[in-house]
Amino acid sequence: MQAQAPCLLIPSSSTEPGSDAGAPEPAAFRVDTPAPPAAGAAAEPAVSAAAERATSPIAEPVARAAHPGWTASLLAERQAADLRQDLARFGVGVGLAALYGLALGARQGGVSLVQHAAGVPAAMVAVACLGVPALTIVLTLFDAPLDPSRALSATARAAAATGLVLGGLAPAAALFVVTSGAHETAAIMGLIGLAVGGVIGVRVLLHDLGAVLRPDRGPLTWSGTTAALLGFAGFAVALALRVWWGTLPILKGGAL
Template sequence: MTSTTGDFAAVDPRTNEQGAHAAIDRADVIEIARRGAVGLALASIAGLAMGAREGVLSMAVHAAGIPLALLAVVALGVPSLFVLLALADAPLDPRSTAAAAARGIGASGLVLAGLAPAIALFVVTSESTDAAALTTRAGLALAGVVGLGHVLREIVRALGDADLRTRAIAIGGLAGFAVFATALATRVWGALLPVLLGGAS
């Protein structure tokens, strides 16, 4: 009985390494998306509470309006912030920037969901719609500050040992982003949330 031997091409170790990196990248993307989606869902809970005074339609309007403002900030503000940081040679990549944004959304959503029972109580039981609007504004402001704080802290931490010039430009960019995010979220919520106008539809 004869045996034959063939030449088997050795597997390039770089192929395995690239496959491992691709798997890690996919896992990171999934985790970032999951964190952001959970944050948006939690924020919607507060929207349901804000619209509880006027019924199901109002609850749906507010539940959609709350996360839309967060999405607007991420979609319009975060890419510009990343470009500015890249021009300053900041040691950040798109994945870490997206992760910081997702953590911010998650933190804001968690705060809003935690405040939802109190918001619902004030919105439903307040004799004046102005009191309901004031309570809603306070909850949104607190959630915005907490979420924005998470984003800024994550990015500052990622700067690590960057040189003074890079850190100065980055901090200036972060300050501008904070102002932009606050103005945009306020604008979107003011346009989409009837409760902030002293009445719900």
């Protein structure tokens, strides 16, 4: 059997005499051509793909990373000194430290709440007002490139770090001091929290002040500035303990 080639019937363009010119073409001879795509049809997939990438879970961490949180902004190191921001940051640290004082005063309640809320940040204020200016003067004598604005910025950042630690420990401190049966246990737990916050604050302060010191100024200058920083650390710890011992009734068994 021989294969037959398919025949394609093409309608004639001429109209037979007597035929109806307005009659539609037979279905067998009508060829339907697809309609051209709309002008914006090709752009819709690209727009939808871009929208999916913008709302995808991978893009969310990137967007959040571009906007640092409140804690990161509070502890961020600033190149240019800003008196208003530094004072605000110092005030936030003092306020958070006062929360820890309220937690310690919850054991006795009443006036003890006010005493502890004022006594805990009092040590931070004492170190900032007495210790930091003296350290700045000593470092200047050793030709350290340290100006008062830099010292204020470092002090504010250290106060914010101390306040964040103490504020975070406040709920646990309140639980321990309220549920402890012995006054000595409550005092020890409260003092541990104060020590942790104070050490972290002094460390941040020494780090920021020591960042401006360069060993290329000579071994005598480097040794003198290092000794000054270590001496300040000991002075800050002793001063803070003295202020806390004199203002916090919980460290004396509840009696002021």
